[in-house]
Amino acid sequence: MQYLNEAPVASIIFVFTLITSIYAFNDPQIYGKFMLHPYSVSKGKKLYTFITSGLIHADWMHLFFNMFTFYAFAFNLERTIGHWQFGVLYFVSLVLSDVPTMLKHKNDFWYNSLGASGAISGVLFSYILFYPLSQLRIFPLPINIYAIIFGVLYLVYCWYASKSARDHINHDAHFFGAITGIIVTIILVPGIIPNFISALTGGR
Numbered sequence: 108m109q110y111l112n113e114a115p116v117a118s119i120i121f122v123f124t125l126i127t128s129i130y131a132f133n134d135p136q137i138y139g140k141f142m143l144h145p146y147s148v149s150k151g152k153k154l155y156t157f158i159t160s161g162l163i164h165a166d167w168m169h170l171f172f173n174m175f176t177f178y179a180f181a182f183n184l185e186r187t188i189g190h191w192q193f194g195v196l197y198f199v200s201l202v203l204s205d206v207p208t209m210l211k212h213k214n215d216f217w218y219n220s221l222g223a224s225g226a227i228s229g230v231l232f233s234y235i236l237f238y239p240l241s242q243l244r245i246f247p248l249p250i251n252i253y254a255i256i257f258g259v260l261y262l263v264y265c266w267y268a269s270k271s272a273r274d275h276i277n278h279d280a281h282f283f284g285a286i287t288g289i290i291v292t293i294i295l296v297p298g299i300i301p302n303f304i305s306a307l308t309g310g311r
Contacts, residue, residue, distance in 0.1 A: 114185035116194045121177060124223060127162040128170045137163060142219040143205055149213035157202045161223040173223050180234045181227075187237050192295045199291050200229025204284030208277055225280035229288030232258060236292050236303050255307065261285065 111118045131137040143160035147153045164170040185193040204225025212218040234241075235254045242251035265282035292299055 114182040114190075114193075116190050116197070117177075117181040117185045120197060121174065121181070124162055124177075125170070125174060128164045131163040132167075138219075138221070142221045143208070144219050145209040145212040146214065146216045146218070148209050157205055158198070160205065160221045161201045161226055163221050164223070165221060169222055173227055176231065177223070177227050181230050184230055184234045184237070188233065188292070188296060195295065196229055196233055196288060196291045197226050200284045200287045201226035203287045204228065204280045207279050207283050211279065220277045220280065222277070222280075224277065225284030225287075228261075228281045228284030229291065231261075232285040232288040233292040236289060236296075236299055237306075239303060239306050258285075 127137075127141075131141065141156060141159040141163045143156045144153060148156065164173065181193070181197075184196075188196065201223065205220065208220055212220075235258045239253065239255035239258075241254045243254055243257050244251050245257060262282060262285060265278045265285070268276070269278040269282060
């Protein structure tokens with residue numbers, strides 16, 4: 108109940124995404140209805156999949172990784188940024204993170220995309236703006252690293268992987284979700300940039 112009282116939006120998203128993803132594991136027809144299909148979207152069809160594609164995941168590992176990351180950052184971020192602000196951040200990041208994918212694959216009939224990674228990247232990078240010197244433990248690194256350092260490495264990796272990888276992971280959604288999270292946070296929270304700089308410099 109504490110999570111529901113302090114971070115109701117994150118709590119609802121967390122539970123609902125778990126339910127819909129697990130349900131999809133047992134009903135493959137859901138994938139056809141919920142997945143983002145850029146070819147169809149580019150023709151004005153199935154626009155709702157910008158949202159529904161973030162409610163399903165490819166497998167248990169995909170779901171676990173995304174929900175673990177969400178759990179680690181989303182609840183604290185909602186307490187920091189506010190309830191409606193968190194909701195706006197999450198869903199704008201979810202939609203806009205997939206727009207470049209739609210444009211890139213609009214002529215690829217066989218391409219589909221799913222998962223909440225774009226929205227969660229937005230959450231993560233909004234968190235980094237508030238807490239740039241918080242320390243994160245990233246597997247398989249044996250030591251903690253500052254959130255701001257992780258953010259830079261993450262963006263570089265996503266950009267490189269998008270250009271060269273063949274691992275069936277939508278790195279574009281990760282990258283543009285992160286950028287969207289930064290931009291939306293700057294719009295919603297006046298003064299976040301000075302606060303970010305102050306946090307980095309220790310208030311000097």
